[in-house]
Structure formats: C-alpha cells, structure tokens
Amino acid sequence: xxxxxNLSNLQIAKLLHSVAGALTLDSEEDNRFRIxxxxxxxxxxxxxxxxxxDLWDDGNLSNLAGIGENIASYLDELFRTxxxxxxxxxxxxxxxAVYELMEIPGIGPKTAQKLCKALGISKAKSSLIQLExxxxxxxxxxxxxxxxxxxxxILEGIAQHHRKTGRLLxxxxxxxxxxxxxxxxxxxxxxxxxxxxxxxxxAATIGDIDIxxxxxxxxxxxxxxxxxxxxxxxxxxxxxxxxILVPPDxxxxxxxxxxxxxxxxxxxxxxxxxxNIALREYALKQGYSLSEYGIKSLKQxxxxxxxxxxxxxxFLGLDYIPPxxxxxxxxxxxxxxxxLPQLVEDSQIKGDLHIHSDIDTEPSHDLGKSSLLELVNSAxxxxxxxxxxxxxxxGVSNHTESQIxxxxxxxxxxxxxxxxxxxxxxxxxxxxxxxxxLSNGSxxxxxxxxxxxxxxxxxxxxxxxxxxxxxTQRVISALNHPKVLFLAHPTGRLLNKREGVELxxxxxxxxxxxxxxxxxIDAWPxxxxxxxxxxxxxxxxxxxxxxxxxxxxxxxLQNIRFGVSVARRGWSTQADIINTRGLEEIKSLILKGx
DNA sequence: GCCGTTTTCGGCCCGACTGTTTTCAGTCG
Numbered sequence: 001x002x003x004x005x006n007l008s009n010l011q012i013a014k015l016l017h018s019v020a021g022a023l024t025l026d027s028e029e030d031n032r033f034r035i036x037x038x039x040x041x042x043x044x045x046x047x048x049x050x051x052x053x054d055l056w057d058d059g060n061l062s063n064l065a066g067i068g069e070n071i072a073s074y075l076d077e078l079f080r081t082x083x084x085x086x087x088x089x090x091x092x093x094x095x096x097a098v099y100e101l102m103e104i105p106g107i108g109p110k111t112a113q114k115l116c117k118a119l120g121i122s123k124a125k126s127s128l129i130q131l132e133x134x135x136x137x138x139x140x141x142x143x144x145x146x147x148x149x150x151x152x153x154i155l156e157g158i159a160q161h162h163r164k165t166g167r168l169l170x171x172x173x174x175x176x177x178x179x180x181x182x183x184x185x186x187x188x189x190x191x192x193x194x195x196x197x198x199x200x201x202x203a204a205t206i207g208d209i210d211i212x213x214x215x216x217x218x219x220x221x222x223x224x225x226x227x228x229x230x231x232x233x234x235x236x237x238x239x240x241x242x243x244i245l246v247p248p249d250x251x252x253x254x255x256x257x258x259x260x261x262x263x264x265x266x267x268x269x270x271x272x273x274x275x276n277i278a279l280r281e282y283a284l285k286q287g288y289s290l291s292e293y294g295i296k297s298l299k300q301x302x303x304x305x306x307x308x309x310x311x312x313x314x315f316l317g318l319d320y321i322p323p324x325x326x327x328x329x330x331x332x333x334x335x336x337x338x339x340l341p342q343l344v345e346d347s348q349i350k351g352d353l354h355i356h357s358d359i360d361t362e363p364s365h366d367l368g369k370s371s372l373l374e375l376v377n378s379a380x381x382x383x384x385x386x387x388x389x390x391x392x393x394x395g396v397s398n399h400t401e402s403q404i405x406x407x408x409x410x411x412x413x414x415x416x417x418x419x420x421x422x423x424x425x426x427x428x429x430x431x432x433x434x435x436x437x438l439s440n441g442s443x444x445x446x447x448x449x450x451x452x453x454x455x456x457x458x459x460x461x462x463x464x465x466x467x468x469x470x471x472t473q474r475v476i477s478a479l480n481h482p483k484v485l486f487l488a489h490p491t492g493r494l495l496n497k498r499e500g501v502e503l504x505x506x507x508x509x510x511x512x513x514x515x516x517x518x519x520x521i522d523a524w525p526x527x528x529x530x531x532x533x534x535x536x537x538x539x540x541x542x543x544x545x546x547x548x549x550x551x552x553x554x555x556x557l558q559n560i561r562f563g564v565s566v567a568r569r570g571w572s573t574q575a576d577i578i579n580t581r582g583l584e585e586i587k588s589l590i591l592k593g594x
Numbered sequence: 595g596c597c598g599t600t601t602t603c604g605g606c607c608c609g610a611c612t613g614t615t616t617t618c619a620g621t622c623g
Contacts (some may be wrong), residue, residue, distance in 0.1 A: 036596090040595090041595085066597095067596085106622085146614085147613065150614080197623095237611090241610060271623085280608070281606070285601095286599080289608075332599075336599070
C-alpha cells in the first residue's frame with residue numbers, strides 16, 4: 001500500500017483548488033455551488049493551523065468547517081492510498097498545465113485554459129517557462145481578449161510567483177505595518193489608522209498586511225499610500241482601495257472609509273474570510289446584507305452605519321467577538337447565545353517559567369545572554385511576581401555525573417545568593433531547568449542533579465522523526481518524572497522551517513490531566529508552540545497550559561504577548577493558564593508532591 | 595458539496611479593480 005506522509009496543507013489546498021478550477025471550466029453555471037464548496041474547503045485547509053494529516057490521524061477531518069462527508073472521504077482515500085480516482089477523473093478533462101498556471105496571481109481557471117490552448121502549453125513542468133517565454137516575445141498580446149497590459153501583468157505575476165517565500169512571522173509583519181502606519185499618519189486627512197487582517201487576528205504567520213483608514217478624503221489618503229517610499233510597485237489603485245508590494249514581497253492592502261462607517265470597515269477587513277462569509281450567511285437569513293459599508297435591511301430598503309465594531313455585532317444580536325477567534329470555529333453561534341469565553345489577557349500574566357540566563361553550566365544547547373539582574377529588571381517592567389530560570393541541562397556526553405552535580409550545585413548557589421542580594425525581593429526566582437528528552441524517553445540529567453532544582457521542564461531536541469507511537473511513549477515517560485512540571489515547546493515546530501513531531505495528542509492530553517502536568521505555549525516568534533488549534537483541543541479537554549517566552553535575552557521577555565495571542569486564539573481563559581496565578585499559588589503547585 | 599444561524603431540503607457573501615470591452619468577464623480578498 002502506498003502511503004503518502006508528506007502531503008502538506010498547501011499541497012492539498014492546491015489540489016482542491018484545481019478540482020474547483022476544472023469544475024469551473026466544465027460548466028461554471030451547473031457546478032456553481034460545488035465550485036465554491038471545493039474552494040472553501042481548500043481555503044479552510046490552507047489557513048488551518050492544524051496539519052490536515054494530524055486531523056486525519058485522529059479521525060477528525062470533518063472538524064474543519066467546509067469539509068463534509070464527501071470531501072472527507074476523498075481525503076481519507078488520498079492519505080491512505082495516495083490517489084483519488086474521483087479527482088483524477090475531474091482533473092483529466094484539461095491539461096496539467098492549466099492547474100499550474102492557476103498558481104500565478106491574476107490567472108484563474110479561464111485565463112489559464114485560454115493561454116494553454118492558444119500557446120499550445122500542456123505539460124505542467126515546462127508550463128511556466130513556456131508562458132514566460134511567450135510573454136517576453138510579445139505573443140500573448142496577440143491572443144484575443146489579451147493586450148499589452150495583460151501581458152505585462154502576467155510577467156509580473158510570474159515574477160511574484162517565483163519570489164514567493166515563506167510567510168512573515170508576527171514581529172516582522174508588525175514592523176512592516178508600523179512603518180507604513182507612520183507614513184500614512186503623516187497625511188493630515190487621516191483621522192484613524194489600524195492594522196487589520198491576520199495581523200490583527202494574531203495568526204502565527206502573516207501572508208499580507210491590511211490597513212484601514214478613517215478619513216473623509218479618500219483620494220488624498222490613497223495618494224499618500226501609493227507614494228510610500230519603500231514600495232516595490234503599485235499592484236492596483238482605486239478610489240478608496242489600493243494595494244502595493246513592499247520588500248520582502250509582502251502585499252499591503254488599504255481601504256479608506258468615512259469615520260461614521262469605520263466600524264463596518266474594521267469588521268470587514270479583520271476577517272477572517274471564512275468568518276465573514278459565515279456571518280453574512282447568518283445575517284442574510286435575518287434579512288440583512290453585510291458589507292464594509294454597513295448593514296443593509298433587505299425588507300425596509302434601509303442602510304445602517306456603524307462607527308465602531310461592537311455596535312456592528314450587537315446590531316445582529318451577537319456579542320462582540322474578539323478578533324483572535326474570528327475563524328469560523330463556532331464563535332458565531334456562541335456569540336449569539338452570549339456564551340463566548342472570557343479570553344486570557346496580557347495583564348493577567350504574573351510570571352514566566354522558561355527563561356535562559358547567562359549562568360554557564362556548559363549546557364547542551366545555547367546559553368542565555370543576560371544576567372540575572374537584567375532578567376529581573378525586564379520582569380519588573382512586566383509587573384511579574386516571579387520568573388523561572390530554565391537553562392538547558394549540562395551536556396551529557398562531555399560530563400561525568402559528579403561534574404554535572406557540581407555544576408548544578410554552584411548554579412543553585414548563584415541563584416540563591418542573587419535573590420538574597422535583591423533589594424525588596426520584589427521578584428522571586430525559581431531554579432528550574434529545561435532537560436532534553438533522550439530518544440529512549442529518559443531525561444538527560446541524573447536524578448542526583450535533579451534534586452538541586454525547584455522544578456524541571458522537558459523538551460524534545462533530537463530524533464524528531466520517530467514514529468507517532470514511539471514519540472508519544474517517549475514524551476510521556478519523560479513527563480512522568482515527579483520533578484517535571486511541563487513539556488516545553490510541545491511540537492518542536494519551527495515556523496517556515498520544520499514541521500512538528502508526530503504525537504498522539506489525545507494520549508498526551510489525557511496524561512497531563514490525570515498526572516497534573518502542563519503544556520507550554522512557547523511565545524518565541526518562530527515557535528508559537530503549542531499551535532493555537534491544539535491549544536483549543538487541550539483547553540476543551542481540561543489541560544492546564546503555561547505561557548512562557550523561552551527568552552535567551554532580557555529583551556525577549558516582551559514576547560510574552562505573542563504567547564498570550566496564541567492562548568487567545570485557542571480560546572483560553574485565565575483559569576486555563578497556570579502563570580496567571582500569583583507567587584504563593586505557584587510555589588505550592590511546584591512543591592506539591594515533588 | 596456543505597450545512598443546520600426559521601431548512602435533513604433548499605438554500606448558498608459582497609464588493610473592488612483591471613483590461614478589453616462598448617457593458618462585462620475574470621480575479622481577488
């Protein structure tokens with residue numbers, strides 16, 4: 001049996017978009033709703049923060065809104081056998097090249113088909129090269145329905161497609177947005193300016209950036225926007241909307257609205273797309289049509305304006321929905337029942353138990369850069385009551401047990417002496433350690449050395465490719481040690497770089513609940529691990545979580561807000577997050593039974 | 595093909611922009 005383990009969400013989304021494309025070419029009229037169904041399923045998969053393969057492993061494919069019985073069974077076939085005859089039959093009506101060309105921005109199924117036909121392109125592999133060559137030779141402008149402009153657009157689209165790199169991390173996207181907002185604010189006609197879209201929803205990675213402006217003079221704002229000094233090119237520019245490209249290949253969309261309609265613009269542009277579609281379908285059944293301009297009553301032929309977002313949601317009988325959970329995951333019906341969770345907030349975090357210091361214990365991985373004093377100063381700015389020093393364990397291969405014990409005794413002394421020297425002792429320091437989980441599930445630290453610690457955390461730093469079964473056993477046996485409080489960066493993923501490990505999450509969650517272990521939400525920007533979708537399942541199962549920064553520098557403590565965002569995206573409340581609790585409670589939790 | 599928010603049948607978001615057109619089709623978010 002052929003098993004395809006390497007299908008990414010992006011590849012599956014591309015496959016489903018191709019099916020939608022083929023159906024469009026067959027007959028857009030007859031297949032109208034099947035087309036949107038396939039496109040929506042593809043969008044849901046592309047934007048899901050769970051790997052589809054993991055959902056399939058757990059038999060939860062249909063948990064994703066937009067995937068029903070049929071598509072789920074086709075995907076099941078795909079994961080089991082690597083092929084889906086039903087899709088193959090639909091796709092076989094057109095040359096493979098059509099689906100390749102559809103990948104180019106600006107080219108949809110119909111344009112792709114016209115180009116393939118007129119230029120005699122059929123093979124997927126050489127399709128882009130052939131198209132580019134034809135465009136450069138000026139052949140495309142000769143095809144009916146095309147002109148010089150569209151030929152130029154195609155070349156730009158191909159270039160953009162080639163340059164396409166990974167998505168931006170939150171802090172990168174934030175920096176780009178901030179710089180643009182500063183520029184836009186220099187326009188005197190601007191009354192308000194906000195970043196919206198996936199950045200406002202605090203998704204783990206950001207594809208493009210959306211900016212909204214409240215102003216009664218849209219044309220001045222657009223003029224300012226398209227003269228942004230850092231832009232690569234203007235993609236398009238209209239009366240009140242425009243798009244530009246800035247390095248590194250990041251698209252920025254802007255939309256301007258008069259202040260009295262600004263609320264509906266915020267709502268529209270924050271998305272997500274799937275949340276908005278679901279909201280508009282709901283509203284339609286109530287007799288209202290929603291858009292960025294406001295709410296239209298279909299019965300009374302009347303328009304309602306909203307200067308803020310809350311009144312927009314309230315008008316529809318819904319509670320205000322925080323941006324982080326606008327993903328069409330059940331938030332609309334809960335808002336209708338006035339039953340949304342009270343999401344955890346930045347200000348509720350009282351400490352951080354995963355911080356690397358510069359105390360050198362000859363660690364297995366990188367040492368922190370900052371001194372205890374620098375770390376404590378950073379923690380005071382955040383009004384923390386405590387921090388946990390969670391340095392890596394000393395390397396096991398290059399030390400004897402007694403050397404390790406010696407190093408940790410000295411480390412304990414250093415921490416204690418520092419704490420007593422602190423004026424007012426405003427911040428309590430815990431003596432913790434991040435311990436490698438060896439490939440057989442044992443800890444990379446002898447029990448004698450573990451005795452010097454207040455607590456331990458464990459993490460996978462090697463042998464990432466073990467099978468799901470073995471990895472699950474490995475993690476559980478490490479967590480089982482009484483000194484261990486939590487699993488650090490549980491999936492081990494690195495955004496844009498490395499997929500997470502394979503784990504049986506139901507088993508891990510069960511173990512955590514029954515044995516009083518916590519899972520970390522690591523706020524390091526290219527980790528954000530646990531991912532939000534797993535946070536949501538964990539919270540539902542009653543697992544306690546702890547948000548930490550994994551700081552290697554005192555400045556990194558500020559990253560905690562990214563971890564809080566992940567927690568919020570996973571529907572966590574204050575009660576779900578261990579480090580919203582004060583020092584005394586944390587002390588008793590750490591001492592309890594350890 | 596999906597979904598249950600008056601529906602297990604009969605609905606299915608809304609508007610912007612561009613290019614090649616003389617009124618609209620295609621694509622996008």
